[in-house]
Amino acid sequence: MEALSNSKQKKDKRKRRSCRGERNPSHPQRQQKRRKCLLDQSTQEPKSNNAHTPPAPKSSTFLDKMRARLSGGHFRMINEKLYSCSGSDALSFFKKDPALFNTYHAGYQAQMSHWPEQPVDVIIKWLKGRKHSLIVADFGCGDALLARSVKNKVFSIDLVACDPSVIACDMSNTPLSSFSVDVAVFCLSLMGTNFSDYLKEAHRVLRPGGWLLIAEVRSRFDPNNGGADPDMFSKAVQKLGFITSSKDFSNKMFVLFFFQKKEKPRAVTTDIKWPKLKPCMYKRR
Numbered sequence: 001m002e003a004l005s006n007s008k009q010k011k012d013k014r015k016r017r018s019c020r021g022e023r024n025p026s027h028p029q030r031q032q033k034r035r036k037c038l039l040d041q042s043t044q045e046p047k048s049n050n051a052h053t054p055p056a057p058k059s060s061t062f063l064d065k066m067r068a069r070l071s072g073g074h075f076r077m078i079n080e081k082l083y084s085c086s087g088s089d090a091l092s093f094f095k096k097d098p099a100l101f102n103t104y105h106a107g108y109q110a111q112m113s114h115w116p117e118q119p120v121d122v123i124i125k126w127l128k129g130r131k132h133s134l135i136v137a138d139f140g141c142g143d144a145l146l147a148r149s150v151k152n153k154v155f156s157i158d159l160v161a162c163d164p165s166v167i168a169c170d171m172s173n174t175p176l177s178s179f180s181v182d183v184a185v186f187c188l189s190l191m192g193t194n195f196s197d198y199l200k201e202a203h204r205v206l207r208p209g210g211w212l213l214i215a216e217v218r219s220r221f222d223p224n225n226g227g228a229d230p231d232m233f234s235k236a237v238q239k240l241g242f243i244t245s246s247k248d249f250s251n252k253m254f255v256l257f258f259f260q261k262k263e264k265p266r267a268v269t270t271d272i273k274w275p276k277l278k279p280c281m282y283k284r285r
Helices: 002-020 028-043 062-083 087-096 099-112 119-128 145-149 195-205 230-241
Strands: 136-139 154-158 166-168 181-187 206-217 242-248 254-261
Touching: 062 087, 062 099, 087 099, 119 145, 119 181, 119 206, 119 254, 136 145, 136 195, 145 154, 181 195, 195 206, 195 230, 230 242, 230 254
Parallel strands: 136 154, 136 181, 154 166, 181 206
Antiparallel strands: 206 254, 242 254
16 A cells, blocks of 8 residues: 555655656757646646535515615605605596506515414404395405405405405595494505594494404504504494494504494494594615
8 A cells, every 4th residue: 555655745745846858858859748737737726625515595676675675765755655644645546547456465465474463364353253245344454465364345445456356545525324334444554644534434324233353553642652542442433433442452563442332323423532542654674
């Protein structure tokens, strides 16, 4: 074994001497051989310590990051607009550029993906526990998920029709007939400055004994942080002609109100003092 090692060392030494042309540097063949050896050594690729290491994943490009920031910025701008204007102004806003509605809902879905539980799922579960014959009006339906998730007849209402089944209109003035629905739903949709007009419209279209379900961001009903007093809000809805059935504050992200329209409703009181609902402004992530 040692003899083989010595033989290999002598062979390598002769090769190096041959490449340098030390035996006879003036010999043309040896000079040519030396140039060839040097060329081979210069073009040989260095061996990698780990040839099978996979390439590192490409990071997001600057352009991708800018697109994401612009998309998030557009969502926050539209969201602030919807909380600070009336329903009719919001309708006009989207009529001028319906594509902004898609931009808003893409940002909305991104924000909602951080919630451990969705309020619409709670409402869907509530409806599935009742008769399928109940007719529902979904005020501010968005992508009409509620209508696709239950067997009930659902009137999906929003500012823009993202689906042929959606009725595009101002939620304070819908084409629904009076006393035509059994359940009115507002799932994170009391956004306009005239939100009380939406609730008045819900009262008009509901049959006596019909249900009014409201799900809203919890911070909007936190009086310790600028939100409305939930009891004051409930009293205002009661003056509209409803009975408070229950309130659910168990979720850390949203609250739920369950009201029932009085069986013998009186004329709607006009001097209702509505609390101001705190706008829900999303922070930049």
